Amino acid sequence: MRYQTQKVAYAYFLAAMALFAIQVMGGLLAGWIYVSPNTLSEVLPFNVIRMIHTNALIVWLLLGFFGAAYYLVPEESEREIFSVKLAYLQLGILVIGTLGAVVSYLVGIHGGREFLEQPLWVKFGILVGAVIFLVNISLTFLTGRKTAITNILMMGLWLLCLLWVFAFINPDNLSLDKMYWWMVVHLWVEATWELVMAAILGFLMLKLTGVDREVVEKWLYVIVATALFSGILGTGHHFYWIGTPGYWQWIGSIFSTFEVVPFFAMMSFAFVMVWKGRRNHPNKAALLWSLGSSTVAFFGAGVWGFLHTLHGVNFYTHGTQITAAHGHLSFYGAYVALNLAMFTYAMPALRGRHPYNQALNMASFWLMTGGMAFMTFTLTFAGTIQTHMQRIVGDYYMDVQDQLGLFYLMRFGSGVAVVLGAILFIYSMLAVRREAVKPGLVAVPGE
Amino acid sequence: MSEFLTKSRARNVFYGGSLFFVVVFVALTAQSHRHIVATSTAGMPLTEEVRLGKHVWERNSCINCHTLHGEGAYFAPELGNVMTRWSVADDPEGAYQMLNGWMEAQPSGIEGRRQMPHFEITEEEMRGLAQFLRWADQTDTQNWPPNDAG
Secondary structure, eight states: OOSGGGGHHHHHHHHHHHHHHHHHHHHHHHHHHHHSTTTTTTTSOHHHHHHHHHHHHHHHHHHHHHHHHHHHHHHHHTSOOSOHHHHHHHHHHHHHHHHHHHHHHHTTOOOOSTTOOSOHHHHHHHHHHHHHHHHHHHHHHHTSOOOHHHHHHHHHHHHHHHHGGGGGOOOSSHHHHHHHHHHHHHHIIIIIHHHHHHHHHHHHHHHHHOOOHHHHHHHHHHHHHHHHHHHHHHGGGGSSSSSOOTTHHHHHHHHHHTTHHHHHHHHHHHHHHHHHOOOOOSOHHHHHHHHHHHHHHIIIIIIHHHHTTSHHHHHHHTTSHHHHHHHHHHIIIIIIHHHHHHHHHHHHHHTTOOOOOHHHHHHHHHHHHHHHHHHHHHHHHHHHHHIIIIIIIOOOHHHHHGGGHHHHHHHHHHHHHHHHHHHHHHHHHHOOOOOSSOTTSSOOTTO | OTTTSOHHHHHHHHHHHHHHHHHHHHHHHHHHHHHIIIIITTTSOOOHHHHHHHHHHHHTTGGGTSEETTEEOSSSOBOTTHHHHTTOTTOHHHHHHHHHHHHHTOOOOOTTSOOOOOOOOOHHHHHHHHHHHHHHHTSOOTTOSSSTTO
């Protein structure tokens, strides 16, 4: 840690990990309800649990991104953060808003647009937090050295904050509502968040492998170009069946097919940088998470996305467990694992330590990644059967679901592995043993 | 390759190309907006009752169990075509009667069966919800879903 104000990231990462714990617990409970549907059905219905599961995920990923920006921008810009107070104020607003949303959901106060269920005051809180963030980070960025990593990161963060405006636009016409809803949902995870991901991955590669900055930055621009060229019109793959014109079937199919490219490029980029790099960085766990993130993102977002993105296929698979399989693996690979890579890289520096608990951390990687992969396979098989029975044969929804119990049981098992992995990860971050050799006790020659 | 593709060239292609795709996307979105209003959802007027129904739908977070036009949670049946499935798509009063009867019977309490909560909804709101689901049902969704099972 070269700049004192980078310390702000520590608080962001702690808050993010607390919400991460809530998110996976909510997921496990929801997974159990699939197995045993009467659980809590009168007290805490499935829809409330799912809101907590998805909202906690989105907020902790954003807190992770904000924290990563506060860690990374000073180092790249060679400047202290403009205002530490503003950064803590922003965190305070976001945490209060998040807790407020969770309490609201538990007492039954919420909206009904998926992922955007937050009460209006929370939405405004997020807006205020985002504006504070943009002011703070932009003033740091503008007065310092500009690199491709910060250019791309800033562009991603600015655009994702601006797109939040669509969270307030809710037309009475359902089809219009759905179309504008995707301007937040799709253009976040399949466009602007990819810029943030590429920037953070580029930063990690630069630090961990020691490859020449010029090489890293050139390829970053190529990667984000393929992300936006495919991702913007790729929005069309959500416009097949919601009342939008038929031409989206072709635009969506063609451009979203190319959405595989940036994820393949990020995976190749990460591995090539590691092969080329001569630096033997001591933080092996951060390297594992970085490579793992780009690889699982390629499979989850790239391969599993392509699996059902062509309109001829999507006509049958739309809104089945196939979508759930893709959603889980892509979020895990692209954004969860990337955030955990950043935490793993930055935490030792933030705590003034050498990398610690690396074996535990790497074990948590394999536990979580194995769990998520198994979950994806079970949901894919469940979705395949569902697609055939419901969409081809025409059996009714609940009759089909009754046939899928075994898959949901296996999914719950894989969820247990993921939760154990998450707990292990958080433990490996927080529980630091005392240094064997106390600094200061060693006699320094010449003093 | 490395001589032709310099960092500044890569950056300019990124900025220029992205701007081009944003412009195309905005134009197509504007066209789609008009198409939705004038054509695909024009089969039934967007009345106050339908608007009320949409608010009821949202206030109770139906989307976090059900799907609507295939979007939402995957825990409960698709509702974009539920009025067709119940054969009341063209029958406002029948739609209300069916929906009211169904929702009054929840939760079923059957062991091992997914439970739909009981919702406190007035008659006016229930009528709105029924009309909202009929309105969604008449939307031109390019013939999706493939069959009445949803």
